Amino acid sequence: MDEFRDGLSFAFEDATKEIRAKWKEFNQHSGILESLQGFIAAVDWSEPWLISLLACEALLLVSLIAFRKQTRLQGTVMVTAGAIVYCAEYINRFLGDHWQSFARQPYFDPHGIFISAVVSAPLMLATFIALVNYLVAVSQALVAMKRKELRYNLRQRAKQEEGSGQGKKHQ
Template sequence: MPQMSGTLDGLSAAVDEVFRDIREKFREASKEAKIWESLQAFAAAIDWTEPWIIGLLACHLLLLVLVLVFRKSWNLNLVIMVSAAGVVYNAQRINTYLGENCKAFARQPYFDEQGIFISALVSAPLLLIMLVQLVSYLILTSQMLVEMKVKEIKYKARQRARQEKQHAQESKKDS
């Protein structure tokens, strides 16, 4: 028993040391990474009253509503997904083009070389919409699988009933 108590004490000390290390790492990380403040600064730098930004956000909202309302329309969702994937794929080219021509429609130069703005306000919402579509596809596919399995079971039951009926009729003829 004394040996087990010593082992438990050693294990407890090791666990305490690990927790202290974890707490220390979190403290260090919270000092270095100020993600929330960076996001607030990004949001504050954008003029949310610009008509094209409002239009862009409205388009994202409209796409999301279309995806949700017409989730059983495979063709429409395929067009939306391919279009969104094309925009995300070509985001760098779009960013370069819009960066060169932003004075025609924007009050500020939003389109930097790193593509942070287009990634945050164009690509990320489109990727989110495609994720919603993917989840919707998985749900619809699982429902279809259940329906097909039910139909298969009913079909096999009908086949079995027909076979039993044929055997019964054959038995009556033989007797």
């Protein structure tokens, strides 16, 4: 039993050493909050194309919530957003080659950080909202169907009891 306990404490100490080393390495780099603040400061949010993009994304998110019972709209948004996110690498490359025609600075880096943050992330959020709306609609339809099934079964039992009750009276 002591050997097991010693082995367990050795494994625990080894794991905590590794966690401490990773934590020190993580703290040497800038934190997520600092990186996010740097990203926000680096972008010129007054550019007309960027304002239009963000307005369209906001309108899309509000529309998804407002028209949550329109399953065709939800499906269309899911497919379209998925296609845009899937093609984001190609879109990023194209926009990176032609940024001078619509932007004041080159936002579209080879790693796709900007397009991921400004285009793909909101579209993934829209896809998630549409998926949740679908799940809610499906669960509501399932509950409605089950209620109808229960009513139907009650009517069938009532007819059977009525039929068996009349048969006993005639005998």
